[in-house]
Amino acid sequence: MSATIPTVLADSPRETPPHAPHLDIDPFAIDFFEDPFPAQEKLREAGSVVYLDKWNVYGVARYGEVHAVLNDPLTFCSSRGVGLSDFKKEKPWRPPSLILEADPPAHTRTRTVLSKVLSPSIMKQVRDRFTAAAEAKIDELLQQKTFDAIADLAEAYPLSVFPDAMGLKQEGREHLLPYAGVVFNAFGPPNELRQTAIERSAPHQAWVAEQCQRNNLTPGGFGACVHAFSDTGEIRAEEAPLLVRSLLSAGLDTTVNGLGAAIYCLARFPGELARLRQDPSLARNAFEEAVRFESPVQTFFRTTTRDVELSGYRIAEGEKVLMFLGAANRDPRRWKDPDRYDITRKTSGHVGFGSGIHMCVGQLVARLEGEVVLAALARKAKAIEITGPVKRRYNNTLRGLESLPVTITPA
Amino acid sequence: MTAINFIHPDGRNQQIDAGDAESAMLAATSQGVEGILAECGGNAMCATCHVYVDDKWLGRLPAMTGAEDALLDGAAADRLPNSRLSCQIKISPELDGLVLRLPDRQI
Numbered sequence: 001m002s003a004t005i006p007t008v009l010a011d012s013p014r015e016t017p018p019h020a021p022h023l024d025i026d027p028f029a030i031d032f033f034e035d036p037f038p039a040q041e042k043l044r045e046a047g048s049v050v051y052l053d054k055w056n057v058y059g060v061a062r063y064g065e066v067h068a069v070l071n072d073p074l075t076f077c078s079s080r081g082v083g084l085s086d087f088k089k090e091k092p093w094r095p096p097s098l099i100l101e102a103d104p105p106a107h108t109r110t111r112t113v114l115s116k117v118l119s120p121s122i123m124k125q126v127r128d129r130f131t132a133a134a135e136a137k138i139d140e141l142l143q144q145k146t147f148d149a150i151a152d153l154a155e156a157y158p159l160s161v162f163p164d165a166m167g168l169k170q171e172g173r174e175h176l177l178p179y180a181g182v183v184f185n186a187f188g189p190p191n192e193l194r195q196t197a198i199e200r201s202a203p204h205q206a207w208v209a210e211q212c213q214r215n216n217l218t219p220g221g222f223g224a225c226v227h228a229f230s231d232t233g234e235i236r237a238e239e240a241p242l243l244v245r246s247l248l249s250a251g252l253d254t255t256v257n258g259l260g261a262a263i264y265c266l267a268r269f270p271g272e273l274a275r276l277r278q279d280p281s282l283a284r285n286a287f288e289e290a291v292r293f294e295s296p297v298q299t300f301f302r303t304t305t306r307d308v309e310l311s312g313y314r315i316a317e318g319e320k321v322l323m324f325l326g327a328a329n330r331d332p333r334r335w336k337d338p339d340r341y342d343i344t345r346k347t348s349g350h351v352g353f354g355s356g357i358h359m360c361v362g363q364l365v366a367r368l369e370g371e372v373v374l375a376a377l378a379r380k381a382k383a384i385e386i387t388g389p390v391k392r393r394y395n396n397t398l399r400g401l402e403s404l405p406v407t408i409t410p411a
Numbered sequence: 412m413t414a415i416n417f418i419h420p421d422g423r424n425q426q427i428d429a430g431d432a433e434s435a436m437l438a439a440t441s442q443g444v445e446g447i448l449a450e451c452g453g454n455a456m457c458a459t460c461h462v463y464v465d466d467k468w469l470g471r472l473p474a475m476t477g478a479e480d481a482l483l484d485g486a487a488a489d490r491l492p493n494s495r496l497s498c499q500i501k502i503s504p505e506l507d508g509l510v511l512r513l514p515d516r517q518i
Contacts, residue, residue: 115478120458120485284518288450348440348449359454367450371518 040327048311061327063334076302083187154260167221179204180253188396212241257296257400286343287370291352295326436498446513465510488514
């Protein structure tokens with residue numbers, strides 16, 4: 001990967017507003033995933049809007065523009081897909097999501113229902129259960145001492161609470177992470193990651209579709225709660241399974257990568273772990289700051305519904321705009337000392353969960369999981385040491401690790 | 412200037428100028444008022460910018476939406492009749508002198 005100095009196309013007619021600077025950065029290439037920060041800085045500094053020749057899309061990497069695009073959903077729509085594929089021109093790889101890939105007013109109705117299913121009140125009800133599971137998991141790992149913080153903690157903990165909270169049956173849960181992997185790879189361009197993921201997706205899709213049916217969801221779980229809203233007429237019965245699918249698509253791999261990010265941060269920055277140990281009530285913010293710092297969800301696309309001028313650049317109707325959430329979360333225009341992981345930072349306003357009407361509907365579940373795991377870790381462990389090779393996992397949308405071998409010392 | 416008075420649980424009054432801010436929450440977070448977390452950044456999704464509005468001011472605020480009402484049921488501190496989410500309090504010159512009491516906790 002290399003980045004050119006931004007140039008205005010030589011043959012473009014002189015006009016106002018100008019064309020966005022063209023860059024040849026491929027944000028879906030393996031070397032970008034390996035170390036995105038230098039390229040993200042180039043994307044931010046080249047201009048408030050850039051054009052990526054590799055995939056013929058516009059890009060925004062500064063906080064102000066990312067926030068602006070996220071908060072203008074009528075101009076920058078989601079119904080034409082939040083990946084590179086334009087649903088107006090291409091058949092989606094799966095039936096579109098009724099919430100993620102929808103615009104108001106259709107979106108408003110489904111969003112309201114999922115917001116109620118995952119509300120602060122509901123979090124109060126599951127909090128004790130999630131806390132007990134976190135304590136048990138950390139106790140178990142303290143016995144083990146040396147383990148893989150991804151498989152044995154970042155994956156194992158959400159898998160120990162979320163599928164039960166959803167009300168899923170036991171059999172087949174091994175499909176959940178691979179299914180989510182496909183979903184997040186599919187937002188990317190038609191590269192090998194996306195094509196391979198979709199080719200292998202059939203068994204995962206079939207299992208997930210089956211679990212979304214009402215009779216497969218335990219009463220009292222999030223899934224059954226979604227279906228219950230079809231009884232009151234807030235959604236139609238045939239919409240409920242697709243809304244359950246949204247929770248299964250986005251509710252697990254995201255928290256896995258969020259937790260992985262937080263543990264990786266605490267392992268790399270022992271000074272911050274020490275501050276957290278002194279005051280475990282910082283656990284929730286330590287998790288939030290890790291979401292800002294690593295941005296487990298790196299990018300999403302929007303599609304313009306009209307000709308629009310953004311920060312002085314004109315974008316025509318029907319163009320894809322790629323939002324670099326990770327770059328915005330480290331934009332020095334918005335964040336002081338952006339490359340520092342600081343568990344006492346005022347993180348409010350970061351776009352790691354997005355912003356606006358499509359902001360992560362499961363953010364409260366993610367924060368709860370992050371808080372209780374980090375609080376248990378802070379109280380029970382005094383050191384986290386990386387004791388083996390750290391391996392990155394490659395996905396078109398998600399940033400996280402494949403393996404993080406660690407040794408923890410009991411407090 | 413549009414002054415807002417945030418009264419902390421210990422009784423301390425912190426007055427800030429919210430003139431340039433869109434909401435009471437944004438005024439508070441941008442000027443370092445402890446006790447307003449605003450985890451969701453002002454999208455009415457988290458209930459961590461909960462405030463108790465001084466009775467004298469309560470009737471002068473626009474009515475709350477159903478979403479705000481539902482979120483307040485899940486707020487960490489007790490919900491009272493004068494509970495609001497500060498991200499939903501839009502700043503206007505008429506609110507000069509507004510008094511908001513901070514709850515003892517947001518999570």
